[in-house]
Amino acid sequence: MLSMVIQISVNSHDCTTIGTDFVTRRAAAARQSFRMSKYKVFVMRHGEGAWTKENRFCSWVDQRLSEDGVKEALACGHLLKEAGYHLDVVFTSLLSRSIHTAWLLLEAMGQEWVPVVRTWRLNERHYGALIGLNRAEMALNHGEEQVKQWRRSYDLTPPPIDESHPYFLEIYNDRRYSTCDVSKEDLPKSESLKDVLERLQPYWDGTIVPEIKQGKLVLISGHGNSCRALLKHLEGISDADIVNVTLPTGTPILIELDENFRPTKPMQLLGDQKAIQAAIRKVEDQGKVKQRA
C-alpha cells in the first residue's frame, strides 16, 4: 500500500509555510468544486544526475545519471508497478538523464515496449552562462538570495551563454539539436522559468494532451525546472508561489485532472514521505554556501 501524502515544497525552516498554505487552499478549492477526476498523468524529475554530486548547474549539458540516479529510476519503476499502473507513452527531453530514467523505469515495470517520445521542449531550463558553475561557490560570491532567485524565480533570466563559454560548442554542435522543430539559431541561449513554460506549453497542448484525451496513461520524465513549469501551468501555481516549489529527483508526481484539464485534487508525490522531504531539502541546500548535514 502506497503512502501518498500531499506535498508541494519542503524547506527545512519554513517549508510548510507557503507550500502548505498553498496546498490547503488547493485542497479546499478541490473539495468545493466536487469535480470528478477524468485523467491521470505522471510528471517526474529524472534520477540524480552525475553533476549533482559536484553541485554544478547542468542544464543542457548531457550528463548521465549517477549510480544513485540509476537506483532512483529503478525504484520509481518498482513503485509504479506495485501500485498496478500500466503506462501507455512516456515523454522525455533530448537529454540522456531524462531518457535513461524512462528506460530504467519501464524496465523495472516490465513495460519496455511502451513508446518513449523525445522532445527538446522538455529539456531542462537553459541556465545560460551559469552552466557548469558550482552553486555553493556562486552563493559565496553572489549571495544565497541571488542564487535562489536565479534558480527559482519565475521570470528572471540568467546571463546568456556565448561562444566563449566552455560548453557552448558541445551543446550547439550536438546533432540532436538539428532534429528540433526550430532552427539551431533559434534555440535558447538562456531561459527563465517563464520562457520554459512558453516553449513547453504548445507541446503539452498539441502533443501530450491529445494522447491523454485518448485515455492513455502518460508519464513525463523531465527535469527539475521543465517539470516545475508544467506543474505551474497544471496546478495554477502563482508566480510568487512557484519560487517555493522544489522538486526532488526520481519521484513520480501524480496529477489528477477533470475533463477540462483542471486539477481535481492536490498533486501527490509518491513514495516514502520522509525520504521525499529529505530529498527536497538536499536540492534546496545546493544553493547554500554550506550544505546542512
Ligand SMILES: O=C(O)[C@@H](COP(=O)(O)O)OP(=O)(O)O
Ligand atoms: O540544471 C540543473 O543542474 C538541474 C536543476 O538545477 P536547479 O534548478 O535545481 O539549480 O536540472 P536537472 O538536474 O533536473 O536536469
